[in-house]
Amino acid sequence: MDRLSLYLDPQIRDWVLFPITLVMILVGILRHYVVILLQSPPKKLSRAATREQRALTRSQILRATSSNSPIPLSFYKAISQHLSEAYKAGTYLKDGPPKADAPSSAPNPLSDPAAMDGMMAGMKTQMVMMVPQMVIMGWINFFFQGFVLIKLPFPLTLGFKSMLQRGIDTPDMDVRWVSSLSWYFLNFFGLNGLYRLILGGDNAADSSRDMTASPFAAMGNAQPGQPQDFNKLFKAERDNLEFAEGLHSWVGENMDTKILRKYGKLAAL
Secondary structure (H helix, E strand, C coil): CCCCCCCCCHHHHHHHHHHHHHHHHHHHHHHHHHHHHHCCCCCCCCHHHHHHHHHHHHHHHHHHCHHHECCCHHHHHHHHHHHHHHHHHCCCCCCCCCCCCCCCCCCCHHHCHHHHHHHHHHHHHHHHHHHHHHHHHHHHHHHCCCCEEEECCCCCCHHHHHHHCCCCCCCCCCCCEEEHHHHHHHHHHHCHHHHHHHHCCCCCCCHHHHHCCCCCHHHHCCCCCCCCCHHHHHHHHHHHHHHHHCCCCECCCCHHHHHHHHCCCCCCC
């Protein structure tokens, strides 16, 4: 029975094979633009939150230039001590200095609007992916169930039979024949290269990429709006500032002697 040939009506190619492929391409392109429309612009941080982040950045820049600092040692120590005292007092915290009787607990991501917006954006993206694919699969199962659409031009082993002939219970059919439902899955996972060619590499038409993605994944990424415990970060930064003071080296140290020696006004060492 494996050697018997099947002859397909050309209308199956024109009214089943091409429409399924075209519909999936158009749905993927439409999905890309719908996701773009659903994406909300990032919310601006409040003045207090921006001040909180910039205070930490100031300390990091100060430490990074300590070994070759453009600031003399006296000014460097004054700035470092000022930041250290401000961190200790909680001056730069957006919610103000912590209370003595307040329990020290990590901020809840679910109470942060930016984290909730990221979670809602992930859920919207998954819904835009799931609904069209469920409609297309139902359309294929209702109208084209049991159709044989195409024969692959290369030999395959029997292990591919369950993948290529879904919805057709014929153990004697050649493995190379592809059913309508299997053609849907082949397009589902195989059109990503075409989407990258049409829409670019960073596109939202790749449905298979979002199948395993969680809408809560956006909460775990390091984003500017993600809640962080700046009180603990400031405490750690105080120790780093104290350590960086011992590494300070001013670039202007003995600059007059260096210039005179450079132009031959002073004997070289």
